[in-house]
Structure formats: C-alpha cells, structure tokens
Amino acid sequence: MSLPAKKTIEVDENVTHYVYKMLNHEMILEYDESKCVECGFCHRVCPVTVSIYDEPIKKTAIGTPEEMRMESDKKIVVDTEKCIWCGCCTWICPGYTLKLYINDEKRLPLVENESLPEFHEEVRELENGNKVRKVVDGSIKISSEEKDKKILEQFADECSVGALSVENGEIKADRKKCILCFKCSKAAENYKNISVKVFRDRFMDVKGEPGSVWNAIMQRVLGKVGKVKGITSKRQNKLADAMMRLLGKETAEEQE
Template sequence: MSLPSKKAIQVDENTVDYEFKMLNHVMQLRYHEEKCIECGFCHRVCPVTVSIYDEPLKKTAIGTPKEMKIESDKKIVVDTEKCVWCGCCTWICPGYTLELFINGEKKLNVVENGSLPEFEEEVRTLENGQKVRKVVEGSITITCNEKDIKRIDAFCDECSVSAMERKSKAIEVDRDKCILCFKCTEAAKNYDNISVEVHRDRFKSIKGEPSSVWNGIMLRVLGKEGKVKGIMSRSQNKLADAVMRLMGKEFEEEEEA
C-alpha cells in the first residue's frame, strides 16, 4: 500500500471509517449510520467547499449521496479526496453520529485550539433510545395548505425526532423537541402545498469563555460584512463561512488575499 492513503472502510453493518493514513499518523472520521437523523448540519458546517455553479449550496466533503454525486445506500457519505479531517462535522452533529480519531485517540483539534467552543450538553433520548442534542436556537414556521391527510401524515413522518404532529389538517411542531434541522425543509420540496421556514438565530449555551476566534466568527455570523479583523488565516475564514452557512446566513464569496 502506498502512503499517504485515503479510503472508506466498512467496519460493520452500521459503521464506516473514513481514513487518512500517513507513515506515523492516522486520522479516522467514524460514521455510525444507525444514529444518523439526517438533519443536514454536517453538510453546512464542513469548511471544504467546491463551487458548483448551478447549485445554491456549495458542495462540501460530506453530504447525502445525491448531493455528493456518490453512489451509495448510506444516508451520509464523505468524499475522502476532499475531506481534511478537521472534525467540524463531528463538533456539530446533533445525533452523536460522527467521531474523529487521531492516532486512535478521540480528539477535536478545532475545540482544543479554541476555534470552536464546546457545547453545554443538552441531550434528549428519543423513543428508540437514540440520543439527540439541540445545538441551535431559533424558530420554525410550517405553512400547510395540503388537504390530503395521508400526505400530511407522510410529511410529519419525515421528522426523525418526532417533533411534527398533524392536528386535523394543520401541522404542529413541538418546539422543545425540534432541533431546527434541514430535514423537513428539504422534504418540503416534494410537497407542493407545504412550506417550511427555519431560522437559526444563535447557538445553544457553550462551556466556558469563548475564544477571540469564536467571538470573531460569531460577529461575522450575526451580520458584520466581510472578513473579521483578527481572523487572519484562510482556514479560520473558511470556518467562519461554514458557520454562517450552518446558521442559514447568505454571504458573498470574497477573494482570498
């Protein structure tokens, strides 16, 4: 085997390791498919972007097989040619579905170096035993003009955390359960008479004092135009863009200096 090598290893029926191996260094991004709630947060926070002109969401190193144009029966796949094993997807994942190992040790350098903060844990256990945490605060509005109750029920079933319920011909969302994800916004594209608006306003509580990098990123997310003074490196600015995308903010791509 020639090094460095990048490959996907099927560990068991539910687990895939996306591995980058050098002489004395191994990075593994582990994906536990059975826990994946298909929320889409990992897609939005991945700082690797590839411009695809006819798609509003730029392609990242992680996403659904359809988004990634990779043939697979998995809910989520990683493109090992693009992944840089940064762990941002692991940091955000509400379903505890992704883990990053560096030389066999579970590690998140983006948290250890202060680029991203650690969340205060706020875990909910679903009926199937799956643990899910809420990482953002905001609001959701569902407009339902559908008259076919079977269609409405089918739409409600799209939510992996059972936060939607049909009440007569309307849809009610349990705001406590709802993690403000992208699953129903994506699903609504297949329902002519149902629309969803999700606004992610801020992150849930974080542990300790945020670093200057995180403060800068949040300043940018909350509306400051352009690059933030104090975030000088290209990778930190890419991270800021990824966090903006995660929060659903629009931004203009700027030329890198």
C-alpha cells in the same frame, strides 16, 4: 503502500470508517448510520469548498449521496479526496453519529486549540434510544393547505427526531423537540401544499472564546448573509495546515 493513504472501510452494516493514514498518524472519521437523523448540519458546516461563488454547498466533503453526486445507499457519505479530517462535522453533529479518532483516541483538535467552542449540551433521548442535541436556536414556520390526513401524517414522519405531529388536521412542530435542521424544509419541496421556513437565529450557548473559524462557520450554518457561503479556500488551507501542525507533521514530510 505509499503514504499518506486514504480509504473507506465498511466496518459493519451501520459503521463506516473514512481513514487517512500517514507515517506516524492515522485519522479516522467514523460515521454510524444507525444514529443519523439526516439533519444536514454536517454538509453545511464542512469547510471544504472549492469556490465561494460557484454552488459551494455542493462541494463540501460530506453530505447525502445526492448532494455529493456519489453512488451509495447510505444516508450520508464522505468524499475522502476532499476531506481534511478537521472534525467540524463531528463537532456539530446533533445525533452523535460522527466521531474523529486520531491514533485510536477520540479527539477534536479544533476544540482543543479553541478555534471552535464547546456547546453547552441539551441532550434528549429519542424513542429508539439514540441521543440528539440542539446546536442552534430559532423558530420554525409551517404553512399547509393540505387536507389529506395521510399526506399530512406522511409529512410528519419526515422528521427523524419526532418533532412533527398532526393535530386537528394541522401539522404541529414541537419547539422543544425540533432541532431546526434542514430535513423537513427540504422534504417539503416534494409536497405541493406544504411549505416550511426555518429561522436559525443563533448557535446554542457555547463555552470558551472561539477563533476566526467560528465566525465563518456561524455565517455558513445560520445563513445570515443570504445565500449560504462557503469558507474561502484561503481559510480552508489554513484549517488544513492547522490540523497538520496540531498533529506535529507536515503532509509533505510524510510522503514517500
């Protein structure tokens, strides 16, 4: 087998391994669908972007099959041709759904080298026993002229973390439970009488002094600069280089 080699392994009905095998290192990005709350943060945080001006959000390495234009019945898929196994998606994932393993050890090199800060975690247990945490703070505004109770309840069910309910014919969002994700605002596009606006004001408190990668990620996830922009390819290359340096190897050296 020529190295480096990239492959996708379905470990079981829930768990998928996205593997990058080098001569001395093996990186595995693990996705466990049973924990995924379909929040959409991984798609927004992934730094892999071809162009910052040309629909960058469709060009990340992770997202729904629709966003990735890939055929799959999974909620989230990874494009191994684009992924640089940086772990940013793992770092932000509110559902503890993604993990990055380097030589069988669970790691987050971009946190270890202080490019990204650790969150002060506020973990909540969902009804199904899975855990979820909030990574951003802000507010949500739901406007509805819908009168049909069934449709309102159907909309409330769109939230995977149980933050939406119907009270007295109105949809209510529980601020304590809401993780300010991208799910219900996207779902609302299919409901003609319901609209949602989510304001992601800031990241939750973090520990440490983050590096420049953090600023680009903040802008991208919070959408502070209007249209969500990607990280420039220059920064993306630096990130990939940094990952390889952290592993103590250049990719070129490993090719046979």
